[in-house]
Amino acid sequence: xxxxxxHSRIWQxxxxxxxxxxxxxCHCHGYDVYGELLGNASWIEYLFLLFxxxxxxxxxxxxxxxxxxxxxxxxxxxxxxxxxxxGGVGLSTSASCLMSALAVGAGASGGAREVYLAMEDWLARxxxxxxxQEGLAIxxxxxxADVWPSSGHPAGFDPHGVRCTTPVLQxxxxxxxxxxxxxxxxxxxxxxxxxxxxxxPLAMSGVAAAAxxxxxxxxxxGEMLCLLLRLPGAAVHALEQKDFGHKKFxxxxxxxxxxxxxxxGGESWAEDKI
Amino acid sequence: MNGxxxxxxxxxxxxxxAGAFFxxxxxxxxxxxxxxxxxxxxxxxxxLFGINxxxxxxxxxxxxxAMCTFTSYPDARLWNNRVAALAGSARSTGSLGxxxxxxxxxxxxxxRGVDLRASEFLIRAKNEVDCGADLKQIVRSELKRHRGIAGxxxxxxxxxxxxxxxxxxxxxxxxxxxxHLKLAFDVENVLLEGRWRMHMxxxxxxxxxxxxxxxxxxxxxxxxxxxFLAGMPPCYLDAEEKSEGLLxxxxxxxxxxxxxxxxxxxDRKSDALGVG
Numbered sequence: 396x397x398x399x400x401x402h403s404r405i406w407q408x409x410x411x412x413x414x415x416x417x418x419x420x421c422h423c424h425g426y427d428v429y430g431e432l433l434g435n436a437s438w439i440e441y442l443f444l445l446f447x448x449x450x451x452x453x454x455x456x457x458x459x460x461x462x463x464x465x466x467x468x469x470x471x472x473x474x475x476x477x478x479x480x481x482g483g484v485g486l487s488t489s490a491s492c493l494m495s496a497l498a499v500g501a502g503a504s505g506g507a508r509e510v511y512l513a514m515e516d517w518l519a520r521x522x523x524x525x526x527x528q529e530g531l532a533i534x535x536x537x538x539x540a541d542v543w544p545s546s547g548h549p550a551g552f553d554p555h556g557v558r559c560t561t562p563v564l565q566x567x568x569x570x571x572x573x574x575x576x577x578x579x580x581x582x583x584x585x586x587x588x589x590x591x592x593x594x595x596p597l598a599m600s601g602v603a604a605a606a607x608x609x610x611x612x613x614x615x616x617g618e619m620l621c622l623l624l625r626l627p628g629a630a631v632h633a634l635e636q637k638d639f640g641h642k643k644f645x646x647x648x649x650x651x652x653x654x655x656x657x658x659x660g661g662e663s664w665a666e667d668k669i
Numbered sequence: 670m671n672g673x674x675x676x677x678x679x680x681x682x683x684x685x686x687a688g689a690f691f692x693x694x695x696x697x698x699x700x701x702x703x704x705x706x707x708x709x710x711x712x713x714x715x716x717l718f719g720i721n722x723x724x725x726x727x728x729x730x731x732x733x734x735a736m737c738t739f740t741s742y743p744d745a746r747l748w749n750n751r752v753a754a755l756a757g758s759a760r761s762t763g764s765l766g767x768x769x770x771x772x773x774x775x776x777x778x779x780x781r782g783v784d785l786r787a788s789e790f791l792i793r794a795k796n797e798v799d800c801g802a803d804l805k806q807i808v809r810s811e812l813k814r815h816r817g818i819a820g821x822x823x824x825x826x827x828x829x830x831x832x833x834x835x836x837x838x839x840x841x842x843x844x845x846x847x848x849h850l851k852l853a854f855d856v857e858n859v860l861l862e863g864r865w866r867m868h869m870x871x872x873x874x875x876x877x878x879x880x881x882x883x884x885x886x887x888x889x890x891x892x893x894x895x896x897f898l899a900g901m902p903p904c905y906l907d908a909e910e911k912s913e914g915l916l917x918x919x920x921x922x923x924x925x926x927x928x929x930x931x932x933x934x935x936d937r938k939s940d941a942l943g944v945g
Contacts, residue, residue: 410921658705
């Protein structure tokens with residue numbers, strides 16, 4: 396039986412002469428990773444190359460780097476970082492902390508799925524304000540055949556916001572200056588109109604979606620990059636809570652709406668209640 | 670009330686009917702005392718109770734147990750199981766490997782994605798048929814819209830080895846008269862009579878059986894989350910018991926490169942160097 400293969404347009408290897416399982420050279424999209432990229436390319440340039448298949452322009456590299464800094468740490472109040480800290484505080488494995496951050500940070504409300512959905516909106520609406528206003532007026536609804544629950548608010552906007560926050564504005568301003576496409580500049584110019592149509596302020600996910608579109612990413616690539624770029628903050632806050640310990644981590648209070656009260660003599664649940 | 674005021678109301682406190690742990694005293698599980706009222710439930714009964722607060726008859730529970738049993742395959746070639754096995758081979762922990770394998774099982778071409786779509790289709794189709802719609806037309810329009818019907822056809826082989834034992838059990842338990850089950854077979858007949866030649870697979874059968882016991886698509890999605898679980902620990906443990914790294918080792922020749930030809934970083938476009 397012939398050996399099965401893994402197809403790749405990204406990665407090429409040549410084996411060491413004495414070991415078929417060890418690579419002597421690795422080429423990424425045609426570039427020698429250990430022979431040339433190492434020492435000459437920055438991490439951000441290599442990241443862009445991996446996702447887009449081409450070396451970034453100087454402007455693209457700066458834009459991706461700006462986005463990476465903006466997304467790296469949403470802070471311990473963020474749900475994904477909170478999840479990672481829940482792993483850290485119980486001395487769970489490091490991977491479980493990051494898996495927790497990925498699971499929560501994947502969501503359609505403030506997570507990578509929201510960025511994916513916002514990027515789909517950019518692809519469908521481009522810079523047509525009327526299309527955006529029409530689309531933003533429609534409240535997202537649950538698709539019963541989709542494993543993703545609906546967020547209930549337009550992708551890229553803050554469901555609990557009052558006005559666009561300072562960090563979001565600062566990020567938008569900075570990234571729009573570096574923009575190598577239309578989305579960020581158009582978003583900056585039309586933010587007020589879009590927020591009025593959504594009835595909500597722009598969120599960081601909306602800025603990230605525009606930046607990723609300007610970087611030429613597909614929604615699926617944008618979703619992956621968002622998951623990846625938010626991990627540093629989750630990692631360090633998990634480690635920090637591991638050091639502080641569980642006695643210094645909130646446990647919160649709970650109010651049960653259906654508390655049966657202490658059991659009376661361990662009685663079993665009556666059949667007629669079924 | 671919206672925005673920060675709404676959030677402010679929830680700071681530091683969870684109002685819930687899911688349950689709570691009273692340390693040293695008791696646990697409330699969806700409105701019942703876990704150790705007093707629910708202590709006669711087996712694990713799957715409790716798991717299902719947590720999804721919709723319902724309890725099922727013994728014949729129904731036998732079938733719901735079998736739904737997991739009959740689809741737990743300890744075959745490390747399967748993509749989700751392979752994750753668990755690779756974790757064992759790479760000396761990661763069992764929890765990490767199996768949690769990741771379960772997450773991977775929420776796939777679109779098998780597992781939970783198909784389960785959910787099959788359930789949604791069968792429940793919707795039954796409602797439409799009950800309202801007088803023609804099943805053949807429903808099948809045609811579903812195929813036109815999605816180029817397939819979740820729960821029918823199979824990526825690798827046409828036959829599904831789980832159907833016969835499950836149907837034997839369903840008949841034995843007297844649960845073979847459900848309306849969704851009948852509809853699932855009617856859909857198969859439409860597909861076999863037409864040019865599509867697609868057999869029903871296990872996803873449609875399980876979805877129909879769960880719809881017949883009253884599960885919504887979302888309840889069914891959660892009910893089927895552990896369906897592959899029992900097949901995963903053997904894959905992890907088998908790999909972990911062997912020497913490290915022996916699971917599906919890949920020599921360099923395995924990579925079939927189909928990308929651009931070799932090039933030099935120093936030759937990339939001038940604007941990439943910041944001089945353009």
